[in-house]
Amino acid sequence: MDISSQLEKINAYSRKTLCAEDVFIFDVILCDNEIDRDLERFSHDALITLSSLFIGKTGISDHNPSAQNQLARIFDTQLVSDPSKITSWGQPYEYLKACVYMVRTDSNSDIIANIEGGINKEVSISCSVSSKSCSICGTDKNKSSCSHMCGKKYSGKLCHTVLDDVSDAYEWSFVAVPAQINAGVTKHFSESAFHSAPTLISSDLLQKANDSIKHDIIRLAFISGGEPCAASAASAVSFMDTEALISFKETLSKNPSVSSQLFKPQNSDSLDSFRISQE
Numbered sequence: 001m002d003i004s005s006q007l008e009k010i011n012a013y014s015r016k017t018l019c020a021e022d023v024f025i026f027d028v029i030l031c032d033n034e035i036d037r038d039l040e041r042f043s044h045d046a047l048i049t050l051s052s053l054f055i056g057k058t059g060i061s062d063h064n065p066s067a068q069n070q071l072a073r074i075f076d077t078q079l080v081s082d083p084s085k086i087t088s089w090g091q092p093y094e095y096l097k098a099c100v101y102m103v104r105t106d107s108n109s110d111i112i113a114n115i116e117g118g119i120n121k122e123v124s125i126s127c128s129v130s131s132k133s134c135s136i137c138g139t140d141k142n143k144s145s146c147s148h149m150c151g152k153k154y155s156g157k158l159c160h161t162v163l164d165d166v167s168d169a170y171e172w173s174f175v176a177v178p179a180q181i182n183a184g185v186t187k188h189f190s191e192s193a194f195h196s197a198p199t200l201i202s203s204d205l206l207q208k209a210n211d212s213i214k215h216d217i218i219r220l221a222f223i224s225g226g227e228p229c230a231a232s233a234a235s236a237v238s239f240m241d242t243e244a245l246i247s248f249k250e251t252l253s254k255n256p257s258v259s260s261q262l263f264k265p266q267n268s269d270s271l272d273s274f275r276i277s278q279e
Contacts, residue, residue, distance in 0.1 A: 001076070001099070009075045010101050013056065024102045024112050028123050030054060030077075030172055032095035034087050035160045039150040040132075041089070043164040047096050050127065051077045053169035054098060063126060063173045063215075066227065071111060071174070072102040089135070089158065098172070124175040126219065128253065130165035170223065206242065213245040214238075220252040 003020055010025075011017055031050065035041045042050070059072035076099040085093035102108060114120040132141045136159050139146040148159045214237045221233035237245060 006075070006099065006101075009099075013073055013075065018103070022104060024104050024115075026100055026102075026115055028059075028098050028100055028172070030096045030098050030123060030125050032093065033091065034093065035089060035158065039158075039160040040163055041087075041135075041160060043162050044094070046129065046164045046166050047079055047094060049166040050125075050169055051079050051096055053127070053166065054096070054125070054172070057169055057171055059100060059123075059172050059174070061174050063124070063171070063175070063219075071108065072100045074098045074100050074172070089160070120174045122175055123172050125172045126170040127166055128168045128170075129163045130167050131163070133162045133164065135160045135162050170219065210242055210245060213242075213249050214240075217245070217249050217252060220249070224252075 006025060007018065007020065007023075010023060031042055031047065033041055033044065033047060054074050054077055057074050058070045059074070060066075060069045061071060078097045078099075079094060080097050081092055081094045083092045087093050102112065104112070111120060130142070133139060134141065134146050134148050136148045136154050136157065137146050139148075141161065148154060150159050150161060152159050214234070217237050218230050218233050222230035237248070240248065
């Protein structure tokens with residue numbers, strides 16, 4: 001894509017006409033179809049859906065949902081196939097590439113320098129998926145459980161979870177360690193995942209799962225009502241156990257507007273005290 005075509009797409013998001021000297025343009029790989037560190041991968045259809053949903057989405061840092069933390073914006077995407085590279089599960093490699101722009105200012109000159117220097121490189125995406133199926137038998141883990149365990153091999157095939165039926169894409173972030181080799185995804189836990197094999201879940205793993213669910217609830221509250229709702233949600237979930245967290249998150253996922261009704265705005269200029277670690 002030549003610069004004039006890029007600027008035409010970029011200016012669809014700007015209030016004034018930007019020229020080549022005004023913007024810094026770069027590409028990022030948002031996600032791919034390889035099995036990630038959490039033994040999950042996106043399906044081909046999921047990548048196609050994400051390619052359209054992520055156009056126009058903002059880029060932030062460490063999934064910090066603050067308007068002041070907005071760094072860049074996606075103005076175009078492309079699903080790229082590489083037949084010369086085969087995934088660990090035996091299919092041609094494909095990835096979702098995003099074309100991104102930033103407005104050149106004195107305040108973001110250091111960020112641009114870090115991107116050009118390869119420091120700010122890894123990204124993670126935040127999206128919602130409705131289907132998480134077993135790669136061995138196809139069972140949707142959001143609806144029922146199966147006997148196959150992720151990480152084990154069955155007839156020589158590594159069991160993992162296939163993410164599909166993407167319903168929304170929220171944002172993408174620069175992170176230090178993404179779930180995927182090139183990107184990551186926000187996790188969604190279902191109640192059946194905890195009750196199918198409770199003896200296999202350590203207290204440390206359960207705490208990480210709780211933190212992830214809390215983070216998703218705060219994100220849903222932010223999407224619905226902004227920072228005031230997100231801050232109130234962070235305070236509320238700190239007192240919930242796993243079962244309550246799962247139930248509450250499922251309610252918000254089905255009807256995000258509920259968060260603006262449940263969470264009254266608090267007098268807070270920052271969400272720093274409510275951050276949940278993503279380590």
